[in-house]
Amino acid sequence: MNIRLYTPADREACLELLRSNTPEHFSPAEEAEMGRFLDTLPGPYFVVEDGGRIIASGGIAAERDGITATLCWGMVDASRQRSGVGTKLLAHRLESFLAEHPQIRRIQTHTSQKVQAFYAKHGFSVVEVRPHGFGPDLDHVHMMRDRASSGDSIK
Template sequence: MSTNLHRPYQSADLDACLRLFDSNTPHYFDPSERELFVRYLGRSTQPFFVIERDGVIVACGGYAVESDGVTASLTWGMVERSLHGQGLGQALTAVRLAAIRALPQLRQVEINTSQHTQRFYARFGFETVKVTPDGYGPGIDRWDMLLPLTPPEQEPS
């Protein structure tokens, strides 16, 4: 049986993550976004994870805490296209949301995604706030979505 392991991204993972990106282009990502992804991986100090199956990177994605201090954004989530539908996207999203929920100051999570994955994120409770036709490129609409986080229970006085 295959086992999945998540861990923080390392610079040695770049080529594997680019293979994931390429496997999802042009349906899920516009080719013009590849250089943005490369720059993100090279410069970001925000948390980014990979999921390995039997030693092979099969998914990656991260999150960023926004400057308002109460919002997190899911960033660059993707699964090897030939492995879609096997629960890897759910595992990746669960890892990221658990890390976000561990930061008590955060009150909401936002994501911008496409029409191809918006229903996937809706299953986690994300609600659509805006749709921009061709927002990522021809035929790839941008869906802005928001997930309110339940505030921690207040201690009784």
């Protein structure tokens, strides 16, 4: 398994990851939004390869306030979930970004109720829930974690 920076050649494979998680974790309408995101990356975006196939992706970007970073479009292929890939990708995103951005004090994510427990396990707390914020069965769950809440690393 190899984690590397996204390149434009990875675009279709990343959209296919999204499709593998639709409608369980993403609404169909989010595909166009992710496509725009991939075309105008606000920060580093990573892909996880295994056997030459992209099995996960996710990014992180600094917010305008200078002290907050946002996790962006993190996902694992539906067939590879609960195998530790998401935890490894989250650790890589945080460790690489925070090492280069010591001023960051908190990390946030916008996820759904279906992935909320994953982030809670890694020190994130719910800030706000908007029922059906991402779609009919997908609540928008805003979660946050202080940089120092459990150190810079995820295990």
